[in-house]
Amino acid sequence: MIRHCSIIVCTAVAALVVLGLVMLTSTGAWVKGFDEYHFLYRQLEMLGVGLVAAFVAAMYPLESLRRWSPWFLGIACVALVLCYVPGISEPQYGSNRWIKFPVIGQFQPSEAAKIVIMLSLATWFARWQTEVHTFWRGFVLPGAIAGLPILLIAGETDVGTALSLSMAVGAVFFCVGTRLIYMVPTAVILASVAVYYIAHDAVRRSRIDAWLDLENPIHQLDKGMQQWRALLALGNGGPWGVGLGNGVEKFGTLTFAHIDFIFPVIGEELGLPFTMGVVMCYVLIAVGGCGIALQANNIFHRCLALGITCVIVLPAIQNIGVTTALLPNDGLPLPFVSYGGTSLVFSLAAVGMLVGIHRKSHLRLAQEFPLTRQTRLAVRL
Numbered sequence: 001m002i003r004h005c006s007i008i009v010c011t012a013v014a015a016l017v018v019l020g021l022v023m024l025t026s027t028g029a030w031v032k033g034f035d036e037y038h039f040l041y042r043q044l045e046m047l048g049v050g051l052v053a054a055f056v057a058a059m060y061p062l063e064s065l066r067r068w069s070p071w072f073l074g075i076a077c078v079a080l081v082l083c084y085v086p087g088i089s090e091p092q093y094g095s096n097r098w099i100k101f102p103v104i105g106q107f108q109p110s111e112a113a114k115i116v117i118m119l120s121l122a123t124w125f126a127r128w129q130t131e132v133h134t135f136w137r138g139f140v141l142p143g144a145i146a147g148l149p150i151l152l153i154a155g156e157t158d159v160g161t162a163l164s165l166s167m168a169v170g171a172v173f174f175c176v177g178t179r180l181i182y183m184v185p186t187a188v189i190l191a192s193v194a195v196y197y198i199a200h201d202a203v204r205r206s207r208i209d210a211w212l213d214l215e216n217p218i219h220q221l222d223k224g225m226q227q228w229r230a231l232l233a234l235g236n237g238g239p240w241g242v243g244l245g246n247g248v249e250k251f252g253t254l255t256f257a258h259i260d261f262i263f264p265v266i267g268e269e270l271g272l273p274f275t276m277g278v279v280m281c282y283v284l285i286a287v288g289g290c291g292i293a294l295q296a297n298n299i300f301h302r303c304l305a306l307g308i309t310c311v312i313v314l315p316a317i318q319n320i321g322v323t324t325a326l327l328p329n330d331g332l333p334l335p336f337v338s339y340g341g342t343s344l345v346f347s348l349a350a351v352g353m354l355v356g357i358h359r360k361s362h363l364r365l366a367q368e369f370p371l372t373r374q375t376r377l378a379v380r381l
Contacts, residue, residue, distance in 0.1 A: 005291035006358040012281040012288070013336055013351050017047065017344075019266070019278065020337035027250045027258040027265055028339070039258055039339050046341035053345055054352030062356060066300060069116075069123040073145065076116040079109035080152035095331070096156045108342040110161050113149045115350055117165065118172070118307030120145050125176050126300035132177045139182040142173070159204070160330030164318055166190070168310035175306055176299070211328040227325045229254040230264035234275075234324070241271030258339045260331055263323040278337070282316045285309065292354050295361045305357050308350045 021043060028039030065072070083089045083096045090098040090106055100106050124142045125132060132138040146169045154162035173183060198204040210216075210224030220228045233249040236242065247268040250257040257265050267275045289309025296302040312335055319334040321327035333340050335347050 005288040005295070006355045008284050009288035009292070009351060009354055012284040013348070016278065016281050016336035019274070020262070020334075020339075021047075022244070023262055023266055023269075023337065024258055024339055026245050026247070026269065027262060030250050030252070031258060032252075042341065043339055043344065046344050047348075049341075050345040050348030053349040054355075057349045057352030058356040058359065060356070062301065062304070062353070062360075065119060066123050066126070069120045072116045073120045073149070076109065076113040077149055077152065079107075080113060080149055080156075083109060083152075083156050093331075095158055097158050097161075106342075108340075110153045110156070110158055111342045111346040113153065114161075114165060114168075114311040115308065115346060115353070117146050117149055117169065118304055118311060121169065121172055121307060122300050122303035125172075125303050126298065129176075129299050133179055135182060138178050139173070143169075143186075158331070160318060160332040161315070163330070164314040164332065165311065167314055168307060171310050172303055172307050176303060207328050211325065214325060223329075225253075226255055226261055227322070227329060230261050230323045231325055233264040233268040237268035237271050239272045241267070241269050241274070244269050259333055260319065260338065261323050262338050263320055263334055266337075278334075279320065282313055286313045289313070289354055292358045292361075296357055297361050301357045301360070305354055308354055312347060312350060 021040065024040045024043055025037070028034070029036045031039065079099065082099045088099050088101075089096050090100045092098060097110060098106050098108050121142055124145060128137045146165075150162050150165055150169070153165065170183065170187065174180075198208060206223045210219040210222065211227065213219055214224045214228050214231070216224070219225075229249050233247065233254060236248065242248075247265055249268060250265050254261055254264065263275065263278065266278065286309060289305060289312070293302050293305035293309065296305055315332050316335050318327060318330060319332045319338075322329055322332070333343055335343060
């Protein structure tokens with residue numbers, strides 16, 4: 001199974017992308033102010049760009065990216081800072097997550113920053129792999145590399161992305177061997193700061209209150225409306241769904257049914273087999289990504305494969321948790337399924353990097369054991 005990890009990952013991603021296009025056809029037609037197939041055509045365009053990006057990422061030598069990783073990190077931080085600049089930033093729904101340029105149009109820098117952070121951490125730990133147990137080079141300095149862009153993302157009020165990215169960074173630190181005596185107290189302190197921030201932020205506090213009491217009619221018409229209507233959609237679908245296109249919650253009561261809350265529409269229209277199939281696809285991506293990391297030739301490829309897997313799977317876990325009311329609302333899309341050009345392009349590019357890492361591990365194995373060095377024994381009759 002480990003030999004076929006890239007096939008497993010690509011198959012799961014292809015299934016999610018196809019399902020996303022089908023559900024965009026069903027949900028996008030009911031978004032007010034847009035053409036019936038606007039979101040589908042736009043997603044198809046970004047899918048073409050993403051496939052090209054995935055092919056380039058799979059074939060491009062990762063060692064070149066390793067040499068340029070400090071520059072990529074600087075560019076990513078500058079792009080995140082531009083989200084705060086009036087005239088360049090495109091505030092939407094109370095967040096400053098997007099910037100806009102004349103040629104490329106609207107762009108979400110945090111999606112690119114995810115891959116850049118993992119590339120920078122992999123470069124750092126490959127350079128100082130003998131000092132991963134030390135305080136400065138094993139914890140403080142790599143923590144600063146990841147912490148600066150994460151703080152910039154959190155300042156955009158994109159707390160969900162910052163949280164998932166922090167967990168992915170923590171997973172990389174743990175797997176490379178950073179000492180728990182440094183990680184655990186830091187995690188406790190950061191959690192305390194997050195609790196303090198939520199307690200003193202009216203918007204975040206109201207979301208938590210609504211999540212804890214969704215059956216309250218006041219919350220059902222305000223902050224808890226999305227999650228309450230998502231639960232109604234899942235309940236309306238039952239085990240087998242009401243049929244593709246026959247869902248009722250997407251008609252306006254379930255806002256962002258084509259983006260953040262597309263998972264409940266899948267459950268309402270296609271039923272439990274497809275919702276469980278979506279979950280299984282992400283499980284396969286996690287298993288395949290970890291298998292690729294295990295087969296990697298060096299610590300750079302291993303850290304990069306693990307980090308990329310985490311930045312794909314963890315947001316999916318958060319999105320499914322939010323749409324099923326297991327977690328408070330944080331506004332994260334479902335990777336490969338939800339509408340969003342930036343997310344789709346960089347997620348496919350990340351998959352291409354995983355395939356490239358796996359391909360190089362097989363090439364190395366073939367070089368170490370060429371057929372000319374094998375001894376064949378035969379019985380002469």
